[in-house]
Amino acid sequence: QETAAVIDGKSIAEEIRSAIAIEVSRMRRCIGKVPGLAVILVGQRRDSQTYVRNKINACEEVGIKSLFSELPEDCTEDAVVRELLRYNNDPSIHGVLVQLPLPKQSISFLVCFSCIAIYLQHLDEEKILNMVKLEKDVDGFHPVNIGNLAMRGREPLFVSCTPKGCIELLIRSGVEIMGKHAVVIGRSNIVGLPTSLLLQRHHATVTILHAFSKSPELTTREADIVVTAAGVPNLVRGDWLKPGAVVIDVGTCPIEDPSSEFGYRLVGDVCYEEAARVASAITPVPGGVGPMTIAMLLANTLDAAQRVCD
Ligand code: GUN
Numbered sequence: 041q042e043t044a045a046v047i048d049g050k051s052i053a054e055e056i057r058s059a060i061a062i063e064v065s066r067m068r069r070c071i072g073k074v075p076g077l078a079v080i081l082v083g084q085r086r087d088s089q090t091y092v093r094n095k096i097n098a099c100e101e102v103g104i105k106s107l108f109s110e111l112p113e114d115c116t117e118d119a120v121v122r123e124l125l126r127y128n129n130d131p132s133i134h135g136v137l138v139q140l141p142l143p144k145q146s147i148s149f150l151v152c153f154s155c156i157a158i159y160l161q162h163l164d165e166e167k168i169l170n171m172v173k174l175e176k177d178v179d180g181f182h183p184v185n186i187g188n189l190a191m192r193g194r195e196p197l198f199v200s201c202t203p204k205g206c207i208e209l210l211i212r213s214g215v216e217i218m219g220k221h222a223v224v225i226g227r228s229n230i231v232g233l234p235t236s237l238l239l240q241r242h243h244a245t246v247t248i249l250h251a252f253s254k255s256p257e258l259t260t261r262e263a264d265i266v267v268t269a270a271g272v273p274n275l276v277r278g279d280w281l282k283p284g285a286v287v288i289d290v291g292t293c294p295i296e297d298p299s300s301e302f303g304y305r306l307v308g309d310v311c312y313e314e315a316a317r318v319a320s321a322i323t324p325v326p327g328g329v330g331p332m333t334i335a336m337l338l339a340n341t342l343d344a345a346q347r348v349c350d
Pocket residue numbers: 137138139140141179201202230333
């Protein structure tokens with residue numbers, strides 16, 4: 041039985057990173073400047089800490105300068121805004137990102153012997169993302185960038201990294217997008233929504249599925265391309281796919297695993313073994329979309345720097 045080609049995000053991302061490293065050293069040589077990225081992390085989520093560490097290490101590897109601010113979970117919104125404005129105004133910094141999700145503060149109390157927890161969003165995510173300088177919004181999360189991505193005839197300054205990485209994987213694997221039926225599972229602001237918009241820009245017919253969709257498997261069975269970003273392990277089974285479909289798995293669900301270095305590992309949304317028997321190409325987790333997100337962040341940061349410096 042045929043098995044799907046593995047879309048090797050790790051090696052594609054490495055290629056992109058070497059090209060970026062060459063361009064960064066050219067900048068350093070020609071104008072004596074390098075791109076700069078600032079990362080703000082609030083709270084102690086272990087997955088966020090890992091992502092941030094990976095981003096900073098990747099900057100170092102390609103010669104991009106990075107600055108890092110770590111704020112405690114209970115910090116005020118003002119403290120986050122202060123850091124953000126400092127980076128917005130720092131001419132050596134071309135990209136600023138606030139790692140999401142921002143923490144929610146919990147208040148627990150006892151009512152009739154049951155412990156009730158209330159989660160308060162003390163940090164207004166939308167307000168904070170709105171304050172990232174548009175020209176430095178390398179995550180592409182600013183509402184103006186997302187709005188421009190959504191509207192025909194407009195161009196966003198930046199497209200968010202994971203969606204851009206998914207498209208790049210398709211293009212570099214020789215998958216045609218134009219005229220194909222693409223199904224996106226998930227409608228988050230940071231993955232599902234922008235991915236569906238990008239696929240439309242590449243002239244796919246796009247269907248979005250989410251938690252309230254009825255019989256999602258009937259829709260995915262019609263898809264030439266399935267991009268899944270639901271965060272539900274083993275959601276997509278082999279029999280959800282049309283033979284020959286291309287599967288991009290953006291799922292990153294942390295599963296406890298005492299044998300791994302950090303005590304957990306990430307699993308995708310796709311039942312990989314089953315899907316690989318039906319699909320023509322598929323991304324693994326890890327080693328698929330994840331490394332591409334970081335490569336696209338570096339690419340966006342380089343773009344941001346070149347717009348100001350060249
Ligand atoms: N949380 C999950 N993905 C991302 C991302 O690409 N950027 C930021 N800032 N936070 C995230």
